[in-house]
Structures are given as C-alpha cells and as structure tokens.
Amino acid sequence: MGLREDYLKKFEGKTYFWLGDEACAYGGVFGGCNFFTGYPITPASEVAEVISGELPNVGGYHVQMEDEIASIAALIGGVWAGARGMTATSGPGFSLMQENIGYAIMTETPCVIVDVQRSGPSTGQATKPAQGDVMQARWGTHGDHNIIALAPNSVQECFDLMIRCFNLSEEYRTPVILLMDGEIGHLRERITVPSLKSIKLKKRKKGKKKDLLFGGELIPPFKEIGDGHYLHVTGSTHKENGIRDVESQKVHEKLVTRLYDKIEKNREKLVDLEEKWMDDAKIAVISYGAAARPTEGAVALLRKKRKKIGFMRLRTIWPFPREQVRALGKKVKKIYVPEMNLGQLSREIERFVDCPVVGIPKIGGIVHTIREITTAMERS
Amino acid sequence: MNVRFCGFGGQGIVMAGYITGSAAVRDGKKATQTQSYGSESRGGACKSDVAISEEEIYELESEEVDLLVAMSQQAYERYIKTxxxxxxxxxxxxxxxxxxxxxxxxxxxxxxxxxxxFGREIVANMIMLGYITSISGFVSKDSMIQTILDNVPKGTEKMNEDAFELGHRLGSKVK
Structure with missing residues (x-):
C-alpha cells in the first residue's frame, strides 16, 4: 500500500460532523487530488484550510497563490505537469478565474473548480450564502463552450460529488465545477466516509507518441509535460497536433464543435437527478443545492396533506437535464422553482416546458424556510 | 429540537454549536449546525443554530427555536422573537x-x-453548555464531555471539562 492509502485508511467507514467545505476537501483527497492552488475567500476558505493540512499526508502539494487568476493558472500548469488538481473559491474569485476556465476548456485540461457561492454582486454580503452563480458557471467565460457543473445539497454529497467531479474531469478531459453554496459549505452535519475500495477513480488516459493531443477522437488522450512528448499547448485556435492556426474557419469550427460535443453527446450520461413523489404528481417542484433542502421539506409536508406534488432535485446542473424536464413539463400542470437568486434555473426550465413555471426566489443571504415555500405555492 | 446560540464573535458561540451538534451525532441522532457571523473576527453579532432530530433535517434556517442561548444583550434582542x-x-x-x-x-x-x-472568560461557553445539557437533556452528558475533550486545544481538556461540570451542577440545582 502506498502512502496515500495508508493515510486515508484511518477515515474509512468513520462518521464525522464535518462542514460542507471540509467534506469537499476530503472528497477531493479521496478523489485523487494531489495538487491544490488557491486564494482564501469566505465561504470557501475552509476547503483550502483543510486540504492544505491533508495534502502533504498523501504526498500532494498545496500552494497559496497571490490571487485567483494566478491560482487557476498554476492549477492548469500543474495538471499539465501530471497533477490531479483542484482549486476552491467563491463568486468574486470565480469571476476572476473565468478567462482561464476558458483556457482550460480550450486546452482540454482536466481540473476541478469549486465555487462556494456567496451573496453578490461584487462584495455583496460576503459572509452569506446565495446561488447566484448558476449562469456564471455556464456562461462566465467567453466564447462557445460547454461545461459540467454539479450541485451538492448535503455535506455527504460535497464529499461524494467531489469524487465524481474528478472522475468526470478525467473522463471528458475538461474542467468540472462543483457548484456549492455558502449554506452547504458552512453547514455541519453527519457524514460517513466510504471505504477506499468502494471509490472507483477514473485514471487519466495518457497519450502515446503517435496520438494527436487535440483530435483524432472525440476525447483525445492527454499527454503530460515531462513524458518525452513534443507539446504545443495554446488557448488560441489550434490544429489537432496543437499548432496554432487562427486563420482557418474550418479548424476553429472543428475544434470548438468537438469541445462542445464531448459534453453535448454525453448529456444523458452526465445527467444526475433525484425524483420523489412523482408518480401521481400534478404539480412539480424543482430545486438544487441548499434551497432543495427546505423545498423537499415543503413537498413532504404538502404530501402529508394529500396534495399531489412531486419533487425533482438536480445534482447535475450543467449540462441541463432538458429531456427529463421536458418530459416533466408534459406530465404536470405547473412547476415551482425555489432558488437563492432572482430566477436563474427557473428561466432555463422555462425554455423546455409549456406549462407555467413559477419561480420562488430568495436573496439576501438566508435560505428559504419550509413555510416560505409552502406559502409561495399557495399564493400562485 | 432547535437550539440557537447567540452572542458576539469571540465568545465561542460557533464552538458551542459545533460541540452540541457533534455530540448529538455521537448519540446516533441526525444533526445540523449552521452559523452566521459578520465580517469582523471579534465583536460582531454571531449566532449558531443546531437542529437535532431522529429524522431527515430539511429546515436549514429555523424560524422558531425551542431553546435560545443568549450571551449578549444585542443578540438577545435580535433573536428573542425567534x-x-x-x-x-x-x-x-x-x-x-x-x-x-x-x-x-x-x-x-x-x-x-x-x-x-478558571481565570479564563473563554470557558464561559463550556459552563453554558454544561448548564443547558442539564436543564434540557437533549444531548447526553457523556457525548458532550467526549466531544469537548476531542475538540479543545491540547492541555486545556481538564479546564474545559471542569467548566462543563460546573455548569452542569448548577443546572441540576435549578431544575
């Protein structure tokens, strides 16, 4: 057994009262992370605090950078040198990272970016939670692109989804976002660490000399710096061998369409959602992240009053589960969407359904209460 | 059972919530703990909520609490209505x-x-924890003490445990 397994064994099967941020850090370590770069920011700092203490125990490295731009730049560089890496930040830092997230997409760099969303815009309510980055996660970087973003709603899921983030980033050779929120990041609850044996880690598919670094197949294998390859890696439009070509319309179209398609064509494999009480539902409620907790409580309460209401929770936010939502829109008469923003996912849902979509927005740094959700549902 | 600890930053309000929730998990129950604090590291208004239940906990922001622990006038006035x-x-x-x-x-x-x-105002939260453990009985005394011992800085275990025990004794007298 290696140093990593030896060390992680002590956590196996144990129950803890961890913060969401803490579970996210351990999920990263169990997900194979050996490199973390970051800059502290509430409410994500605890991810760095915990992982900076643990990475040296598993032979990994933590680097605190001078800001978020440098953090993601160093992350991308580290991954090209062979690391399995992540960073963690919140809204303002996530904004600073956007350009290099585009660079990671364009250079097909597998990495994980945790955004523990806080109340904005700007400094906003720095210590308070929100879900205002749903669209920033999707469209924050410029140009045509696709993205994978997962949203946990419990401390256990911060751990579990972090492992999935790392696996997806390797499988699709792309940055993956764990779209947490400050409510879940700063929530403590019971979590049980699974056994190392039960965690399947997707290994990096490494390219051989003859393999094209940026083409040849939908998801080309990765060639690391230091493995003896001649590499050319650029955020500019490039040919399948990596050489820059910013003049050809065809080269650009082929590259960017492939980058888009590797997620688009696997949409169904990436979709991950939970449904409850849908069989006889006439009305549905869709939510995600922290807002999904009181939402589920509200639906449970209304079910007790014999109301035919179903509950859908998205664990994968991007790519959006449009076929599932489209089907739901045909089945129910109305869809409610509680979220901690002024209506970001509800607008996305509207695009795919014909039935009325009623947002239940809440901003100001406090998650919905069950009563607020049931009251809003009774009102409209 | 919903408990809200409130006071100002630096009084160990968040720690008190953490110990309580963690002890409830040790008791085999479901528990959540949330916290809210200002941007100041000391002196700002601070609260920490703990929910303890045998069932799933859906409500993350309690509208009403069963037990309010107030360590400052400002916090008392803000939260007594909850x-x-x-x-x-x-x-x-x-x-x-x-x-x-x-x-x-x-x-x-x-x-x-x-x-x-104890010559240390910082253990006021432990005295308070002992006190409310005794008057409310929502978490076992053993789990509370074990959790305290696991989480306080090395070398301060005895002082913290003694402070808890003092609060517990005073609580059992008023019951």
Whole structure:
C-alpha cells in the first residue's frame, strides 16, 4: 500500500460532523487530488484550510497563490505537469478565474473548480450564502463552450460529488465545477466516509507518441509535460497536433464543435437527478443545492396533506437535464422553482416546458424556510 | 429540537454549536449546525443554530427555536422573537437583561464564573453548555464531555471539562 492509502485508511467507514467545505476537501483527497492552488475567500476558505493540512499526508502539494487568476493558472500548469488538481473559491474569485476556465476548456485540461457561492454582486454580503452563480458557471467565460457543473445539497454529497467531479474531469478531459453554496459549505452535519475500495477513480488516459493531443477522437488522450512528448499547448485556435492556426474557419469550427460535443453527446450520461413523489404528481417542484433542502421539506409536508406534488432535485446542473424536464413539463400542470437568486434555473426550465413555471426566489443571504415555500405555492 | 446560540464573535458561540451538534451525532441522532457571523473576527453579532432530530433535517434556517442561548444583550434582542412560546431562554445574567416574555427563563453567571473560577472568560461557553445539557437533556452528558475533550486545544481538556461540570451542577440545582 502506498502512502496515500495508508493515510486515508484511518477515515474509512468513520462518521464525522464535518462542514460542507471540509467534506469537499476530503472528497477531493479521496478523489485523487494531489495538487491544490488557491486564494482564501469566505465561504470557501475552509476547503483550502483543510486540504492544505491533508495534502502533504498523501504526498500532494498545496500552494497559496497571490490571487485567483494566478491560482487557476498554476492549477492548469500543474495538471499539465501530471497533477490531479483542484482549486476552491467563491463568486468574486470565480469571476476572476473565468478567462482561464476558458483556457482550460480550450486546452482540454482536466481540473476541478469549486465555487462556494456567496451573496453578490461584487462584495455583496460576503459572509452569506446565495446561488447566484448558476449562469456564471455556464456562461462566465467567453466564447462557445460547454461545461459540467454539479450541485451538492448535503455535506455527504460535497464529499461524494467531489469524487465524481474528478472522475468526470478525467473522463471528458475538461474542467468540472462543483457548484456549492455558502449554506452547504458552512453547514455541519453527519457524514460517513466510504471505504477506499468502494471509490472507483477514473485514471487519466495518457497519450502515446503517435496520438494527436487535440483530435483524432472525440476525447483525445492527454499527454503530460515531462513524458518525452513534443507539446504545443495554446488557448488560441489550434490544429489537432496543437499548432496554432487562427486563420482557418474550418479548424476553429472543428475544434470548438468537438469541445462542445464531448459534453453535448454525453448529456444523458452526465445527467444526475433525484425524483420523489412523482408518480401521481400534478404539480412539480424543482430545486438544487441548499434551497432543495427546505423545498423537499415543503413537498413532504404538502404530501402529508394529500396534495399531489412531486419533487425533482438536480445534482447535475450543467449540462441541463432538458429531456427529463421536458418530459416533466408534459406530465404536470405547473412547476415551482425555489432558488437563492432572482430566477436563474427557473428561466432555463422555462425554455423546455409549456406549462407555467413559477419561480420562488430568495436573496439576501438566508435560505428559504419550509413555510416560505409552502406559502409561495399557495399564493400562485 | 432547535437550539440557537447567540452572542458576539469571540465568545465561542460557533464552538458551542459545533460541540452540541457533534455530540448529538455521537448519540446516533441526525444533526445540523449552521452559523452566521459578520465580517469582523471579534465583536460582531454571531449566532449558531443546531437542529437535532431522529429524522431527515430539511429546515436549514429555523424560524422558531425551542431553546435560545443568549450571551449578549444585542443578540438577545435580535433573536428573542425567534424563541417559540413556552421555549427555554438560557442567558448570561451579567450580559443579558431579559424582558418579561412567555418563556421559561434560566440564568447563569457564565462569564463571571469563568473568570473567577478558571481565570479564563473563554470557558464561559463550556459552563453554558454544561448548564443547558442539564436543564434540557437533549444531548447526553457523556457525548458532550467526549466531544469537548476531542475538540479543545491540547492541555486545556481538564479546564474545559471542569467548566462543563460546573455548569452542569448548577443546572441540576435549578431544575
């Protein structure tokens, strides 16, 4: 057994009262992370605090950078040198990272970016939670692109989804976002660490000399710096061998369409959602992240009053589960969407359904209460 | 069972919530703990909520609590309206002057005792934890002590445990 397994064994099967941020850090370590770069920011700092203490125990490295731009730049560089890496930040830092997230997409760099969303815009309510980055996660970087973003709603899921983030980033050779929120990041609850044996880690598919670094197949294998390859890696439009070509319309179209398609064509494999009480539902409620907790409580309460209401929770936010939502829109008469923003996912849902979509927005740094959700549902 | 600890930053309010929730998990129950604090590292308004249940916990922001632990006047005034009718108010009597309300009142000189008996005001939260463990019984004493011992800085275990025990004794006298 290696140093990593030896060390992680002590956590196996144990129950803890961890913060969401803490579970996210351990999920990263169990997900194979050996490199973390970051800059502290509430409410994500605890991810760095915990992982900076643990990475040296598993032979990994933590680097605190001078800001978020440098953090993601160093992350991308580290991954090209062979690391399995992540960073963690919140809204303002996530904004600073956007350009290099585009660079990671364009250079097909597998990495994980945790955004523990806080109340904005700007400094906003720095210590308070929100879900205002749903669209920033999707469209924050410029140009045509696709993205994978997962949203946990419990401390256990911060751990579990972090492992999935790392696996997806390797499988699709792309940055993956764990779209947490400050409510879940700063929530403590019971979590049980699974056994190392039960965690399947997707290994990096490494390219051989003859393999094209940026083409040849939908998801080309990765060639690391230091493995003896001649590499050319650029955020500019490039040919399948990596050489820059910013003049050809065809080269650009082929590259960017492939980058888009590797997620688009696997949409169904990436979709991950939970449904409850849908069989006889006439009305549905869709939510995600922290807002999904009181939402589920509200639906449970209304079910007790014999109301035919179903509950859908998205664990994968991007790519959006449009076929599932489209089907739901045909089945129910109305869809409610509680979220901690002024209506970001509800607008996305509207695009795919014909039935009325009623947002239940809440901003100001406090998650919905069950009563607020049931009251809003009774009102409209 | 919903408990809300409130006071100002630096009093160990978040720690008190953490110990309580963690002890409940040790008891085999489901528990959540949330916290809210200002941007200041000391002195700002601070609260920490703990929910303990045998079932899934859906409500992350309690509208009503069963037990309010107040360690400052400012926090008391802000949160007393969140205490349900007939709920328990436990407060530091040197720091909080409560108004007449329909609640069960339990007072203790937690900060003063911490200073006089231990020379460390920081253990006021442990005295308060012992006190409310005794008057409410929502978490087992054993789990609380174990959790405290696991989480306080090395070398301070005995002081913290003694502070907890002092609060617990005083609580059992008023019950």
């Amino acid at each position: 205490l349900r009718k007939g709920g328990i108010l436990a407060f530091d009597e040197d720091l909080v002057t409560p108004k007449k309300t329909a609640h069960k009142l339990y007072k203790i000189k937690a900060t003063d005792l911490a200073h006089k008996k």
